[in-house]
Amino acid sequence: MSAPRIIEAEPLTRETFAPFGDVISTKGAASFPINAGRTERFHALAAVEALGEDADAIISIFRGQPLEPLVVDLMERHPQGSQAFMPLGEQSYWVVVAPPGDFDADSIRVFRAEPGQGVNYRAGTWHAPLLPVGRDADFLVVDRRGAGDNCDTVDLDPPVQPQ
Numbered sequence: 115m116s117a118p119r120i121i122e123a124e125p126l127t128r129e130t131f132a133p134f135g136d137v138i139s140t141k142g143a144a145s146f147p148i149n150a151g152r153t154e155r156f157h158a159l160a161a162v163e164a165l166g167e168d169a170d171a172i173i174s175i176f177r178g179q180p181l182e183p184l185v186v187d188l189m190e191r192h193p194q195g196s197q198a199f200m201p202l203g204e205q206s207y208w209v210v211v212a213p214p215g216d217f218d219a220d221s222i223r224v225f226r227a228e229p230g231q232g233v234n235y236r237a238g239t240w241h242a243p244l245l246p247v248g249r250d251a252d253f254l255v256v257d258r259r260g261a262g263d264n265c266d267t268v269d270l271d272p273p274v275q276p277q
């Protein structure tokens with residue numbers, strides 16, 4: 115395998131992540147009071163896509179382990195559904211993505227998600243499988259269950275080293 119290609123992380127914001135999906139965060143998000151004012155609702159931070167036959171949206175928990183060495187040699191996409199990851203603890207994690215459509219290694223971008231930031235990959239967004247930083251971590255995941263294959267993969271050569 116070729117030597118890894120280092121890609122520097124850029125700040126994860128709604129704007130920078132817009133080509134790939136949504137950032138799930140209360141920071142900068144509109145909200146309104148519910149439950150007689152005892153709760154703030156940060157409404158519709160992301161939309162769930164569950165496309166195709168017999169499809170519905172499900173909620174899971176992923177207990178992810180860091181990738182060591184941090185060398186990403188595969189990316190995937192889910193053409194029939196979105197996939198959202200929300201850390202359940204104070205956890206940073208890497209987000210390595212490329213726009214939907216034909217895979218283009220030159221369009222890979224790297225973000226480092228900070229505690230309190232979740233991401234929702236829109237259907238078809240290329241992404242690396244879950245990459246916690248430093249230690250195992252649990253994430254709430256909302257994605258599609260349904261008929262047919264919903265995971266295309268591509269090998270990276272050279273692989274990518276987020277930094």
Ligand SMILES: NC(=O)N[C@@H](O)C(=O)O
Nearest residue numbers: 190197241242243244265
């Ligand atoms: N395969 C699976 O359920 N997880 C991946 O899609 C991932 O993005 O981590």
Ligand code: NI
Nearest residue numbers: 190192197243
């Ligand atoms: Ni995925």
